[in-house]
Each structure stands twice: as structure tokens, then as C-alpha cells.
Amino acid sequence: MDCGESGRCTYCIGYGETAGDDYCEWLGWRCCDGYCDLGEVIINPIAMKVVTFFMSKGGTGKTSFNIMFASYLTYILGRRVLVLDVDFPEYNLYFYREREKDDYLSKDKELPENIYPIEQVQNVSENHIRNVVSNLKRLDGAVDYVIVDFPGSFTSSDAICRFIEEEALDLVVMPVEVDGMVMSSARSMAKVFKETGVKCMVFLNRVDYRQNESRYANVGEWFDSEGVTFSRNRVKGTAVLTKDMKDNGFVRSSLCFPMKKIMRENPGVVGLFEEVVRYVEMDEQDLFEPDR
Numbered sequence: 001m002d003c004g005e006s007g008r009c010t011y012c013i014g015y016g017e018t019a020g021d022d023y024c025e026w027l028g029w030r031c032c033d034g035y036c037d038l039g040e041v042i043i044n045p046i047a048m049k050v051v052t053f054f055m056s057k058g059g060t061g062k063t064s065f066n067i068m069f070a071s072y073l074t075y076i077l078g079r080r081v082l083v084l085d086v087d088f089p090e091y092n093l094y095f096y097r098e099r100e101k102d103d104y105l106s107k108d109k110e111l112p113e114n115i116y117p118i119e120q121v122q123n124v125s126e127n128h129i130r131n132v133v134s135n136l137k138r139l140d141g142a143v144d145y146v147i148v149d150f151p152g153s154f155t156s157s158d159a160i161c162r163f164i165e166e167e168a169l170d171l172v173v174m175p176v177e178v179d180g181m182v183m184s185s186a187r188s189m190a191k192v193f194k195e196t197g198v199k200c201m202v203f204l205n206r207v208d209y210r211q212n213e214s215r216y217a218n219v220g221e222w223f224d225s226e227g228v229t230f231s232r233n234r235v236k237g238t239a240v241l242t243k244d245m246k247d248n249g250f251v252r253s254s255l256c257f258p259m260k261k262i263m264r265e266n267p268g269v270v271g272l273f274e275e276v277v278r279y280v281e282m283d284e285q286d287l288f289e290p291d292r
Contacts, residue, residue: 046281047140048141048145049146050148050169050171051069051148052171052173053175054150054173054174055182055185056185057181060176063093070083070145074114074257079144081116082145082147083254084119085118085121088122100253101255133162134166136168137168148163148169164193164196164198171276172200175205176203176205183219190202194228199280201275203233203234207268229279236265236266
């Protein structure tokens with residue numbers, strides 16, 4: 001497929017002509033020099049969405065959810081996805097993908113044809129992050145979703161604040177637990193997001209159904225009262241979400257989305273992802289009915 005003839009190409013982002021080697025290099029994609037063998041390019045009617053699962057407290061599962069959500073969008077819904085790893089200096093998401101690829105190849109497995117790119121943003125200075133945001137806006141029409149994995153901190157110097165200032169975030173999804181420090185942090189951030197006009201959704205993560213229901217029943221009341229969307233889809237506290245491909249019964253993967261396994265072990269994950277997609281792609285008044 002000639003990018004100059006097709007008008008759009010997912011990998012070189014051409015609009016009647018290729019966007020240029022520099023732009024392709026910024027994305028980390030091999031420039032196709034005007035040629036792509038991707039078959040027919042499907043122009044999706046939705047505008048590009050920038051979404052992040054984020055919490056300012058480490059260990060809440062944000063990176064795992066960013067991985068799984070990107071995989072759900074790609075391998076289940078067929079969306080065109082770009083993942084940016086801005087979590088300097090760890091870059092856990094980027095290196096996780098590299099380990100997965102090595103594991104695949106060591107077992108003589110073929111990588112998925114529609115594997116989504118995960119790119120490191122190695123320069124996290126304020127000016128460079130602004131340039132990244134500016135470049136992302138040029139992807140509209142060629143990429144459906146950009147999933148960003150930010151560092152687990154929330155100060156004025158952090159990359160997520162540059163995205164907020166540039167009005168480049170369509171939705172922040174916050175996993176919370178019934179823990180005093182986590183809830184306090186989530187409430188503070190929810191207020192900031194509301195004040196800056198950033199849409200925010202909160203959901204309960206690591207729910208232990210052996211606990212008394214009263215432990216969780218009133219968690220959403222504060223967020224509801226503040227006008228913050230609180231999902232009634234709950235994600236169980238199960239080790240299955242942190243199992244990698246090398247583990248038996250893995251769930252977390254950047255190369256596939258094991259729907260049957262997740263629906264059996266933790267259906268709230270799929271319910272949550274459905275709700276997030278509906279939230280950003282359609283009118284907020286027309287959300288999926290949540291799992292109770």
C-alpha cells in the first residue's frame with residue numbers, strides 16, 4: 001500500500017504524503033518510505049482518545065491496568081493503540097513488553113500481527129513533554145487510543161501535569177483501595193482533575209469479597225457527591241492479575257488479552273474496561289450498566 005495514495009497509514013502517519021523520517025523515528029516506528037503492507041487501512045470514526053490509569057501512590061496497579069487496557073482495546077475491540085511509557089527511569093511497561101517478546105520467541109511462538117507499539121519517552125523535561133503532546137495531536141485519525149503510563153507521583157514538575165496543562169488527557173482512571181492513604185490521595189487528585197477540567201473515573205481495586213460489604217458500600221459516596229464518576233465495577237484482589245506469561249494461568253500481557261480467563265477469574269476487569277470505552281467514546285449519559 002502506497003501511503004501517498006491511501007491518504008493515511010498507521011505506521012508513517014501519512015496524510016497524502018509521508019510524515020517524514022524524523023516523525024516516524026520519534027514514534028519509534030520504522031519509516032515505511034511511502035510503502036506499507038498493512039492491507040486496507042480502516043478509518044475509525046472516533047476521535048483519538050488519550051487515557052491513563054493513574055495513581056500518585058505506588059503499588060496500586062496502574063501499570064498493569066495500562067497494559068491490560070491497551071491489550072483489550074487492541075486484541076478484543078480492534079482499536080489502533082499507541083502506548084507511551086513516561087515512567088522515568090523505571091520504564092516498567094516498556095521493558096515488560098521486551099521480556100514478553102523474548103519469552104514468546106524462546107518458545108518458538110509467533111508474535112501477533114497487530115501488536116501495538118510501546119514507546120519510551122526518554123526525555124521527560126518540561127519542554128520535551130510539551131513537544132510530545134504536540135506531536136500526539138497529529139496522530140488523530142491514524143491512532144484511536146494513546147495509553148500513557150506516568151510515574152506514580154503528582155507534583156507540578158511531573159509529566160502528567162504537562163498533559164493537563166496542554167488539555168491532552170481525555171480520561172484519568174484511578175484505582176483505589178479501602179486504605180486511608182490511598183483514599184486521601186485519590187480525593188486530592190480528583191479535586192485537582194475537576195478544577196482543571198480533566199475527566200476522571202474512580203474504581204475499587206483489590207476488593208476482598210470475604211470482607212464485610214459495609215467496608216466497601218460507602219466508598220463511592222464522596223466521589224459521587226463531588227461529581228466524580230465512580231464505577232460500580234469492582235476488581236477483585238487476586239494474584240491472577242499480576243501473573244505474567246511465564247506463569248501458569250497468566251492474565252497480564254501486552255501480546256494478548258485472555259478474555260475467558262479474565263471473565264472466569266475477575267469479570268469486573270472487563271466490565272470496567274467496557275465502561276471506560278463507553279465513557280470516552282459516547283455520551284456520558286449512555287454508560288454501560290455496571291456489574292453489581
